[in-house]
Amino acid sequence: LKEHISRVHAANYGVYGARKVWLTLNREGIEVARCTVERLMTKLGLSGTTRGKARRTTIADPATARPADLVQRRFGPPAPNRLWVADLTYVSTWAGFAYVAFVTDAY
Template identity: 60%
Template sequence: MSGGSSPSPGHNPCRDTARSRWSARTVRDTELKTQISRVHTDNFSVYGVRKIWRQLHREGIPVARRTGLMRDLGLQGARRGKKIRTTIRGEGHERRGPAATRLHRVPAE
């Protein structure tokens, strides 16, 4: 008996069509993520959602302005304005003690 027509034991015919079972949105999102990453890096990683959306339209790639794809990629544009600086105490200062030791109580008469 020749076993030429039987598939190999490791072959799973369902795996061949796994990619075709993805939803159209998932397939489109993976394509868009590569385009978004490319535009972001090409523009010195300062483009935000609005500028990436406009750049993709200029290149002829129709896309809705969805911030979730950039968030999934961990991308964000540059922010304008000053950086927020919090107060950091110097090393030479002492910290206040617990409130219980700081309270001044009048002794009972």
């Protein structure tokens, strides 16, 4: 059983924790309890990766004025090139955050 656990963990780049290793083993037909997988992974020194904490990048200030809604939420323009919408977001990279801006025709 330890060999199967090590194989599944290594096949998934060491990312899978006990729950996903347990699910994979059961899908492969190796019926085992999750607590057994947890115990054996601890003995083998295997652990999955944890997700990073979500960063709050925008904190709205209710006291500041909002921009005017020039289209009154009507996003169905009658023809192309009549209404353009845009958005700005952050993307996490290995070097830090990068800004990504999207501008598209709403038609």
